[in-house]
Amino acid sequence: MALTRRSFLKILAAGTAVMAGPPAGNRLLRRLRLRPAGGGLPALAASREPAGPIVRLFGLPAGDGDPTLAYAAEPNTRTGPGEAGRRWVMVIDLARCDGCRECTRACTAMHFVPSGQEWIRVYEMRDHATGNAYWLPRPCMQCDNPPCVKVCPVSASWKREDGIVMQDTSRCIGCRFCIAACPYQARGFNWVQPPESEEQRRQPYDMEWNTRHFKGTTEKCIFCPGLVKEGRLPACVSACPMGALYFGDQAEDAVTNSQGETVRFSQLVQENAGYRFLEELGTEPRVYYLPPRKPLYPPPPSEQEPAALGGGHR
Amino acid sequence: MPRRPDPFSPRERVLLASLTTAGPGFSALVGALLAVIAWGIIAYTVQLRYGLGVTGLRDNFMWGVYITNFVFFIGVSHVGALMSAILRITGAEWRRPITRMAEAITFASLLMGALMPFVDMGRPDRILNLLLHGRLQSPVLWDILSIGTYLTGSTLFLYVPMIPDIALLRDRFAAGPAWRRRLYTVLAVGWKGTEAQRHHLERIMGVMAVLIIPIAVSVHTVVSWIFGMTLRAGWNSTIFGPYFVSGALFSGAAAVVTAMAAFRWAYHLEDYITEVHFRRMGYLVIALGMIYAYFTFAEYLTPAYKMAASERGYLNAVFSGQFARLFWFTQVGGVLLPVLLLTVPRVGWVPRLTRVPVLRPVPTLATIATSLLVLLLLPAVLPRTAAFGGFALIRQLPAWIIAALGAWLFLTLLPLFHQRPIAAAVVASLLVNVGAWLKRFVIIVPTLQYPFLPIQRAPAGWAIYRPTWVEWSITAGALAGFVLVYLLFSKVFPIVSIWETREEGHRPAPASSAVGTHGEAADAPVL
Numbered sequence: 001m002a003l004t005r006r007s008f009l010k011i012l013a014a015g016t017a018v019m020a021g022p023p024a025g026n027r028l029l030r031r032l033r034l035r036p037a038g039g040g041l042p043a044l045a046a047s048r049e050p051a052g053p054i055v056r057l058f059g060l061p062a063g064d065g066d067p068t069l070a071y072a073a074e075p076n077t078r079t080g081p082g083e084a085g086r087r088w089v090m091v092i093d094l095a096r097c098d099g100c101r102e103c104t105r106a107c108t109a110m111h112f113v114p115s116g117q118e119w120i121r122v123y124e125m126r127d128h129a130t131g132n133a134y135w136l137p138r139p140c141m142q143c144d145n146p147p148c149v150k151v152c153p154v155s156a157s158w159k160r161e162d163g164i165v166m167q168d169t170s171r172c173i174g175c176r177f178c179i180a181a182c183p184y185q186a187r188g189f190n191w192v193q194p195p196e197s198e199e200q201r202r203q204p205y206d207m208e209w210n211t212r213h214f215k216g217t218t219e220k221c222i223f224c225p226g227l228v229k230e231g232r233l234p235a236c237v238s239a240c241p242m243g244a245l246y247f248g249d250q251a252e253d254a255v256t257n258s259q260g261e262t263v264r265f266s267q268l269v270q271e272n273a274g275y276r277f278l279e280e281l282g283t284e285p286r287v288y289y290l291p292p293r294k295p296l297y298p299p300p301p302s303e304q305e306p307a308a309l310g311g312g313h314r
Numbered sequence: 315m316p317r318r319p320d321p322f323s324p325r326e327r328v329l330l331a332s333l334t335t336a337g338p339g340f341s342a343l344v345g346a347l348l349a350v351i352a353w354g355i356i357a358y359t360v361q362l363r364y365g366l367g368v369t370g371l372r373d374n375f376m377w378g379v380y381i382t383n384f385v386f387f388i389g390v391s392h393v394g395a396l397m398s399a400i401l402r403i404t405g406a407e408w409r410r411p412i413t414r415m416a417e418a419i420t421f422a423s424l425l426m427g428a429l430m431p432f433v434d435m436g437r438p439d440r441i442l443n444l445l446l447h448g449r450l451q452s453p454v455l456w457d458i459l460s461i462g463t464y465l466t467g468s469t470l471f472l473y474v475p476m477i478p479d480i481a482l483l484r485d486r487f488a489a490g491p492a493w494r495r496r497l498y499t500v501l502a503v504g505w506k507g508t509e510a511q512r513h514h515l516e517r518i519m520g521v522m523a524v525l526i527i528p529i530a531v532s533v534h535t536v537v538s539w540i541f542g543m544t545l546r547a548g549w550n551s552t553i554f555g556p557y558f559v560s561g562a563l564f565s566g567a568a569a570v571v572t573a574m575a576a577f578r579w580a581y582h583l584e585d586y587i588t589e590v591h592f593r594r595m596g597y598l599v600i601a602l603g604m605i606y607a608y609f610t611f612a613e614y615l616t617p618a619y620k621m622a623a624s625e626r627g628y629l630n631a632v633f634s635g636q637f638a639r640l641f642w643f644t645q646v647g648g649v650l651l652p653v654l655l656l657t658v659p660r661v662g663w664v665p666r667l668t669r670v671p672v673l674r675p676v677p678t679l680a681t682i683a684t685s686l687l688v689l690l691l692l693p694a695v696l697p698r699t700a701a702f703g704g705f706a707l708i709r710q711l712p713a714w715i716i717a718a719l720g721a722w723l724f725l726t727l728l729p730l731f732h733q734r735p736i737a738a739a740v741v742a743s744l745l746v747n748v749g750a751w752l753k754r755f756v757i758i759v760p761t762l763q764y765p766f767l768p769i770q771r772a773p774a775g776w777a778i779y780r781p782t783w784v785e786w787s788i789t790a791g792a793l794a795g796f797v798l799v800y801l802l803f804s805k806v807f808p809i810v811s812i813w814e815t816r817e818e819g820h821r822p823a824p825a826s827s828a829v830g831t832h833g834e835a836a837d838a839p840v841l
Contacts, residue, residue, distance in 0.1 A: 174435050183545045184766070
């Protein structure tokens with residue numbers, strides 16, 4: 001297995017066993033025909049116990065005194081401050097991504113994402129003329145300096161203490177300033193009322209599950225806090241057949257992929273020259289990419305020229 | 315109330331006649347405007363019912379025509395502050411007959427401008443969230459605060475200097491319709507024209523003239539910051555604030571020129587609004603146009619010189635690609651031509667152009683007719699291309715032919731404009747405003763066409779912005795609403811300040827043009 005070139009630290013966290021989530025989550029998982037966590041599917045490494053000392057990475061302050069928390073405009077009575085002591089983080093290994101878009105499909109199925117939107121979109125990229133083409137899955141970056149949260153006039157979008165940029169579509173007024181502000185094109189809009197299934201309509205609006213959709217509001221990826229709360233990986237991460245997506249807790253310094261590989265987050269990023277997309281914009285994303293070095297997959301088809309960063313100009 | 319002796323001179327009676335008399339033209343115009351507004355409202359109800367999906371807006375193009383309208387109307391509204399504050403403070407006496415016109419433009423266009431973000435909102439039913447959960451960190455709240463302040467301030471600024479006139483009307487229409495009597499009595503707030511009242515009025519106007527300037531500047535600065543505060547290439551510009559303010563003053567001043575000509579023609583105000591006013595407003599428009607051109611130059615040259623990867627996409631699209639025609643029209647047709655047109659009446663050699671054979675009307679018209687025929691046939695002959703694509707000669711042939719024809723037509727018309735400076739000013743100011751609207755469109759849309767991440771996997775029709783009939787209908791409705799508010803204002807209040815023009819000891823300025831004194835040839839707007 002090519003992955004042996006990386007040094008992995010398998011954490012058999014105690015939390016792996018603590019998997020019995022509330023029935024709502026299980027119902028969704030069954031509907032998605034995903035194996036219930038604990039029954040073989042790798043679960044989030046993060047333990048449900050209070051976190052230990054918070055690990056500081058790349059000078060990024062965590063926990064108390066974190067300036068990014070200033071964006072938590074309200075005490076987050078709507079979903080709480082998030083998981084106490086957590087700093088959710090995602091790592092995407094571009095060398096492993098083969099562009100199958102299972103992540104997009106799983107996300108769309110889980111949240112009934114309205115047509116036209118893809119909360120995790122897989123782009124075909126080539127950074128410059130002589131560079132290799134590669135696939136770039138783009139979820140919401142859950143920025144620590146989120147441009148979308150800054151411009152929202154009504155706190156429909158805010159930053160939780162566990163790092164998630166939440167979106168309350170029941171408060172959104174549909175001004176679309178956040179869509180204009182997001183440099184990652186990670187936000188979508190319900191231009192018309194999305195058709196809802198009977199199953200959807202039965203569910204109350206719960207912004208942590210985000211299965212209901214309303215006309216004239218903005219939506220985006222929110223790292224599946226409903227699943228995460230139950231100790232499961234976000235839908236896209238557990239759906240990735242290549243194990244290219246890792247999810248975990250930066251505070252605990254552990255991330256897990258769909259193959260059940262749980263590794264030290266800091267080591268994974270440092271040893272593979274991890275980077276953050278559009279780092280120069282200062283948005284401080286919580287999604288890290290590992291460069292597409294020696295890819296394990298066929299790149300995007302060459303007849304369709306992948307667009308370069310910066311707007312697809314030639 | 316005892317009837318006073320008629321305090322009006324025959325000339326002033328002209329100002330009042332427009333308040334009471336309304337010809338069939340007026341009714342027809344109001345009817346047409348109401349029809350357009352009704353159509354716009356129908357379009358809006360369609361949008362309310364089905365959502366913004368009925369517009370051409372999509373995820374990549376989250377803003378479009380509505381925000382263009384917003385920036386345009388707010389821009390035009392700047393003229394009130396310019397005319398009534400800056401010219402008042404600097405003691406430009408010639409402003410007196412036209413300040414109220416300018417202030418009323420501010421009022422009407424602010425109303426329409428402030429409406430646009432609400433038309434653009436996906437959930438207008440949640441409008442109260444702005445009050446319940448408003449965040450001062452968001453530029454949207456800055457907009458609401460500054461536009462609200464400016465609307466209040468400029469309404470007061472329109473109203474306060476009108477009090478003496480309203481008092482006159484209160485007395486004048488003592489026997490008039492009840493609604494007028496009641497309206498004027500309330501609005502005149504007991505004005506008797508005493509020394510103390512006059513003193514207070516002057517003081518209030520002086521203070522307000524100073525206060526309104528920073529408010530007006532803040533309004534358009536804040537409007538520009540809904541773009542400037544984002545990270546997007548093309549909007550991420552530090553000069554957007556002053557750039558937008560300069561463009562606003564330019565378009566607003568031009569709008570006043572159009573209004574001056576329209577009212578002068580419709581209400582027979584030749585004694586009040588003379589060629590001198592058009593000439594001086596022309597100088598103002600020229601000066602503002604130069605400032606605006608300078609800002610445009612500065613705004614585009616710095617990124618164009620560097621050609622950073624993130625800026626390259628929209629710059630190429632604007633200079634030579636998909637948006638090149640629009641952009642160059644805004645620069646040539648919306649800035650250069652109007653400035654030239656406004657100087658033409660002062661250029662001595664222009665009449666000699668009539669001696670050039672190819673510029674005589676007959677060969678010009680013949681050539682234009684032939685060329686138009688060729689233009690209509692060209693698309694059938696030329697290869698079809700996906701994009702408009704650059705300045706490649708063959709692909710752009712129709713555009714070049716149109717440009718050449720336009721230049722020819724312009725040269726042929728120059729001697730005519732030389733004789734009719736007011737017509738020249740009106741054409742120039744209309745061009746300025748068309749260019750101003752398009753320029754705002756060109757500021758918004760190309761940037762959205764070239765985000766950091768390329769537009770990929772967009773559903774069919776989502777990768778390009780095409781405004782739909784709904785957007786055009788609402789835009790037309792807003793424009794009609796602007797004209798209607800303005801028109802009705804001029805029917806209820808004198809559009810030229812009676813007491814201020816009298817105070818000045820207003821005398822008709824000598825006609826500037828050599829052609830006739832008040833000959834209809836020189837005065838009538840030719841269009």
